Amino acid sequence: MRPFLAHPFDHDKLHEECGVFGVIGVVDAASFVALGLHALQHRGQEAGGIVTYADGPGFCSERRFGYVRDNFTKADVMATLPGSIGIGHVRYSTAGSKGATAIRDVQPFFGEFSMGGSAIAHNGNITNALALRKELVERGSIFQSSSDSECIIHLMARSMGRTIPDRMEEALRKVEGAFSIVAMTRTKLMGVRDALGVRPLVLGKLGDGWALASETCALDIIGAEFVREIEPGEMVVISSDKGVESHFPFRRLKPRGCIFEHVYFSRPDSILGGRSVYETRRQIGVELAREAPVDADLVCPVPDSGTPAAIGYSQESGIPYAMGIIRNQYMGRTFIEPTEQIRNMGVRLKLNVNRALIKGKRVILVDDSVVRGTTSRKIKDMILDAGAAEVHFRIASPPTAWPCFYGVDTPERGKLLAANMTEEEMREWIGVDSLKFVSLDGLYRAAGEPKGRNTKQPQYCDACFSGEYPVAPSDMIEKGFEMKAAE
Structure with a gap:
């Protein structure tokens, strides 16, 4: 099979690892999962x-490289996925290998236990995965993938819990880092968030x-009513006969949701933390205008995230x-093999300048981040x-x-x-007339915190900006990563 080609010009953005979706109690669950x-x-x-899962065939699985639309809209594929319960996962890898041999890393993962099978889809990253993997291998576990998420299945297999939800709880208590999980058994749909x-x-x-x-946008597409967010540290077990059962198996901590979800990762039509993602991003622009004004003729976004x-x-x-820059909407990630000549064209394959509008103007370009x-x-x-007479960059996040x-x-x-x-050195290196980032306090205000960032107890995880990690990345520290010195 020809390996799936990532877009050759998307290397200068941060990428979320994945998205997860699950459904129970519907006819043809796979179609709903594919839409989500x-x-x-x-x-x-x-x-x-x-x-x-369906009675008769049991658990059924399809894992493919590429877009959902190219794989899970075909009748012959969907016919292999019967049942009224299902989960799914879309992946952009941070842990695990890439390429034609990496289909083993594609989730959901499946495990067969004494009380039945379970599939699991994980969004996040386990920061002690290397230590866990080493311990599990030494005790006889045989890993099928290079993904950190597979550790959870092996920890569940070693648990003495009487039910699969009990085993998942016990496994996740040994996991460090970040996880939002959607999992399933034959009769139950489960969701868990880290503390x-x-x-x-x-x-x-x-x-x-x-x-x-x-995200809520995935509920919208299937016509589901948004009920609520799963709370930090909460585990829900959903069945057709008992509905939603909720409990909190982990030590309660002050929540620290990822603030970059507001900046870039989540779709603008989603609701996050009770707030419209679009409105938060619009408000970031308001804060930027207050913090970093400049005389100019036009404000132009770098589409679409800006x-x-x-x-x-x-x-x-x-x-x-x-609209000073126009995006080529038909530039797919499975574009032609990037020859050296095409690579040199760079971003021009994806974006084009509206010359008649830009000529002679002082332009403010607004982008979500600089990596x-x-x-x-x-x-x-x-x-x-x-x-253009002048180019001014305004960035809708603090320096990454x-x-x-x-x-x-x-x-x-x-890198x-x-x-x-420094900011001035970045301005000179990029070669623009001015470069300004929204402040961390300005970002917090835009996200609904009027007083800005609480420096003693930050309301979000903002480690990519501040260097203050709410969970120590133990595997990376062991590899030599140097944490920010205490001030």
Whole structure:
């Protein structure tokens, strides 16, 4: 099988690891799961998988590379996934190998226990996975994948719990890091969030059935009613006869949801923490305009992730909003093999400047983040080539100076521009007239915290900006990663 090609020009963005979805109590669960995964495709475009259960065939599984639309809309594939309960997963790997041999890393994972089978889909990252894996292998476990998530299945197998939910609880108490999990047995759908609630998980109602999803937009696509978020540290067990049973098996901690979900990861039409993601991003633009004003003629987003913040910046500053950059909507991730000549075209294959609009103008470009900075330089060159008089970058997040270890694909710290340069040095390197980032307090205000960031007890996980990790990344520390020195 030809390996799935990641988009050759998406290396300068942070990528979520995955999205999860599950449903119970519906006819043809696989179709609902496929729709839910389609809505969560932005959280992982590398591969996807679905597991269902039906009396007779038992547990059925399909795992494929590529888009949901290319794999789980075909009648012959969907016919192999019968049943009224199912879970699914879309993947962009942070842990595990990539390429043609990595189908074994595609979730959901399945385990057969003495009391029956269970499938599990995991969003997040286990920060002590290497230590757990070493211990499990020494005790006889045989791993089938290179994914950190498989540790959970092996821990469940070694548990003495009487039920599968009991075994999952015991396994997760040994896990460090971040996890939002959707799992299933023959008759039960389960959802769990870690005690900090780093990664999101929501509950929906669909007629007599129920759904669990990474985001509310996945509930919308199947016509489910959003009920509530699964709380940090909560485990729900859902069955057709008992409905939703909830308890809190972990030590209660002050929640620290990922603030970058508000900046970039979640879809703008989702609701997160009781707030519209779109409205939070628009408000980030408002904060940016207040903190970093500049005389200019146009406010232009870097599409599509910079659009809500650009709208907010324009509304607050009074500078007209304009589509100065047009995105090629048909630029798929399975584009042609990138030859050297095509690589040199770079971002121009994906974005094009509206020359008639830009020529002679002082332009404010609004983007969601700067990671390596290479794409920012290319976009700046495109704007200047189109005849812009000035180029000013405004970034809808603070400088990304630290890697994430909780389920986000982040370059090592040495490759993050903000880890190696001051803001002025970054401005000179990118080659723009000005460069400003929203402050961490401004980001918190936009996310609904009027007083900004509580420095003693931060309300979110913002480690990628602050270097303050709510859970020590023990595996990485053992490999030599240096934590931020205490101030």
